[in-house]
Amino acid sequence: MMRLPVLLAALCVVSACAPPAQVSKSRPPAEVGVGFGDPNAFRAVSAPLAGSSLTRDFMDLTFAMESGRGLDTFSRFEGPVTVAMTGNVPGSAARDLGALIGRLQGEAGIDISPASGEATITVEFASRSELRRLAPTAACFVVPNVSSLAEYRKKRGSDEVDWALVTQRERAAIFIPADTSPQEVRDCLHEELAQALGPLNDLYRLPDSVFNDDNFHSVLTGFDMEILRLTYSPSLASGMSREEVAARLGTSAGLTGMGGTPADWTRAIETALGRNGSLASRQAAAERALSIAEAAGWSDSRAAFSYFAVGRLMAGREPERALQAFEQAAAIYSRLPGGDVQLAHVDMQLAAMALAGGLAEEAVRLADRAIPVVRRHENAALLATLMLVKAEALEQLGNPAAAAALRLDSEPWARYGFGSDSVVKARMRDIAAVANRAGNG
Known part of the structure; x- marks a missing residue:
């Protein structure tokens, strides 16, 4: 010992x-940048769980929220998704968002692309103090049916920004502190964009996922990409019930005991x-x-x-x-x-x-x-x-x-x-x- x-x-x-x-x-200097080598190398690190395990995890992630509140309806974006950045955008953000979008296209098969101006998903950068006034315990967060912080302030507390009431995703905004490190910016992009697109829940039992509040994983894993690929499967559609999604996936409609x-x-x-x-x-x-x-x-x-x-x-x-x-x-x-x-x-x-x-x-x-x-x-x-x-x-x-x-x-x-x-x-x-x-x- x-x-x-x-x-x-x-x-x-x-x-x-x-x-x-x-x-x-x-707050990071704008010119900071690092390279982790071959972007394909990370994909080989994590093999997704197969078969019933994957569908079980998908159901538990998709039909509940982090608060424990159940969701009765499956929702996602239908059609192409665009992502734009606004506000005090850090110098490292464009590169990291571009790499993430490339992975979402190649690994999850999502029709997603960067944009300028109006977009399906808007990433707004603001000061940490400003964001903490709206979400005191969150480093970064995502909100449905808004495209800016100003719009969220007006709609805050209303049914329109309640994820549990969303039956089809039309717009969303991600809010990230501009005055933080490049890695936190990147980590927020990965986690919040994944939740804007897919599951809103986190499960502590998952060892190989950013959908886990232990935060060991900094970027989306192979398992996460499989979950997102399943989210955008042609066999599923917004508005489906838990039972309908389960039937399409050949799994149980209920949340598992491990959930x-x-x-x-x-x-x-x-x-x-x-x-x-x-x-x-x-x-x-x-x-x-x-x-x-x-x-x-x-x-x-x-x-x-x-x-x-x-x-x-x-x-x-x-x-x-x-x-x-x-x-x-x-x-x-x-x-x-x-x-x-x-x-x-x-x-x-x-x-x-x-x-x-x-x-x-x-x-x-x-x-x-x-x-x-x-x-x-x-x-x-x-x-x-x-x-x-x-x-x-x-x-x-x-x-x-x-x-x-x-x-x-x-x-x-x-x-x-x-x-x-x-x-x-x-x-x-x-x-x-x-x-x-x-x-x-």
């Missing part, structure tokens, strides 16, 4: 480096990994979520996520307990399709703990194992964090030249993932502090 000091500073950085939540919120995650568990997870409350209350919430998962006999991603939450929150106070929780999370994720990115998140947490404990070789090993996976999954913030952790470990091992070179290599990823130079330098100082080394950034 690792020799780990009980360091509050380590806990703070482990919690901040790669949380299953939204990424950095500083229902107890509200108590969801509340506990949200409290544990939220921004409010004391550390002690959040730790207690994580333990409560784990108790619910164990009592239910879960062995899916919900159980693994419960262990992960305990590990994150116990790393500073009870490192041995954290290690045990991370090991149990990893054991479950290793059995799940698409669980490699979750394992990379676990490795990042363990690498930071190893760095704090002076176990530099172990930190390098863990970082090296996670980095290729994270690169494939296009998470620049996590990639930069792993590179910076490895750089500090190399410094501990007496190789400052290699450490300096790795920090330099990490800069484009860090700027894309975290945003402004000031945030990047702050992250470098935080990771240096975990290594008990004064940062000079």
